[in-house]
Amino acid sequence: YIVGHNLLKAHAEAWHLYNETYRARQGGLISITINTDWAEPRNPHNQEDIDAARRFLQFYLGWFAHPIFKNGDYNEVMKRRIRERSLAQGLSQSRLPEFTESEKQRIKGTYDYFGLNHYTTVLTYNVNYPTHVLSYDSDRGVASVTDRSWLGSGSFWLKVTPFGFRKLLRWIKEEYNDPPIYVTENGISERGALDFNDTWRTHYYRSYINEALKAVVLDGVDLRGYTAWTLMDNFEWAVGFDERFGLYHVNFTDPGLPRRPKASARHYSQIINCNGFPDPARGPH
Numbered sequence: 001y002i003v004g005h006n007l008l009k010a011h012a013e014a015w016h017l018y019n020e021t022y023r024a025r026q027g028g029l030i031s032i033t034i035n036t037d038w039a040e041p042r043n044p045h046n047q048e049d050i051d052a053a054r055r056f057l058q059f060y061l062g063w064f065a066h067p068i069f070k071n072g073d074y075n076e077v078m079k080r081r082i083r084e085r086s087l088a089q090g091l092s093q094s095r096l097p098e099f100t101e102s103e104k105q106r107i108k109g110t111y112d113y114f115g116l117n118h119y120t121t122v123l124t125y126n127v128n129y130p131t132h133v134l135s136y137d138s139d140r141g142v143a144s145v146t147d148r149s150w151l152g153s154g155s156f157w158l159k160v161t162p163f164g165f166r167k168l169l170r171w172i173k174e175e176y177n178d179p180p181i182y183v184t185e186n187g188i189s190e191r192g193a194l195d196f197n198d199t200w201r202t203h204y205y206r207s208y209i210n211e212a213l214k215a216v217v218l219d220g221v222d223l224r225g226y227t228a229w230t231l232m233d234n235f236e237w238a239v240g241f242d243e244r245f246g247l248y249h250v251n252f253t254d255p256g257l258p259r260r261p262k263a264s265a266r267h268y269s270q271i272i273n274c275n276g277f278p279d280p281a282r283g284p285h
Contacts, residue, residue: 033115072104
């Protein structure tokens with residue numbers, strides 16, 4: 001929480017620096033990108049699960065989005081939960097730091113767009129942790145599972161759930177007063193045996209981009225741009241080169257690091273060239 005607190009203050013200073021010193025002559029845009037899953041209640045008829053899904057989003061996306069896109073302060077769900085657990089643990093104040101009034105004014109509105117990284121959806125349910133457990137998870141009081149019918153990927157946490165993408169985009173519109181949105185990451189991984197005919201990646205991109213299209217056309221979401229993750233295989237955090245997200249395969253055992261397109265690269269390039277889905281009946285455009 002202390003790190004996140006300082007991150008938000010640092011973000012605000014970077015935004016104001018650009019806004020006051022560079023924007024006039026450069027004409028650029030500056031903002032923040034926030035990564036989040038979408039959350040559905042495990043049982044949509046259980047109020048505890050519904051509340052857990054809301055807490056999941058407010059502790060994940062809302063942690064950083066609420067101060068910047070709303071009022072300069074943390075959302076009430078986080079503030080109340082962390083304060084109550086902190087006091088129950090014998091502390092004199094909340095483990096979630098507080099912003100001063102001047103800091104709230106400094107942070108509020110420090111965006112030109114909403115940058116979004118999104119990959120998957122989870123099913124959430126309520127968990128009551130013992131009072132003595134001090135952690136983000138125990139403060140949140142949420143656990144998650146996935147539906148076994150959802151298609152998998154090369155990453156244990158990434159299930160193919162395009163429906164959640166549209167719901168998340170619509171939620172951001174409604175929760176944060178319809179900001180312009182740029183999707184800065186979205187994609188799927190594979191691991192194991194090499195297969196250039198990555199039909200699952202083509203399916204993922206077509207399905208997710210189609211849900212983004214629905215969000216724009218049917219829900220009125222102000223989606224300005226979409227970026228696939230990633231152009232080519234790269235070093236993926238703690239899993240290194242084992243999980244590959246690229247549209248292009250990279251041979252990491254060759255010192256020349258040769259790149260070769262996977263089948264999905266052709267399909268994705270068609271979507272870019274057409275600025276939409278190719279119509280098989282009318283040719284590639």
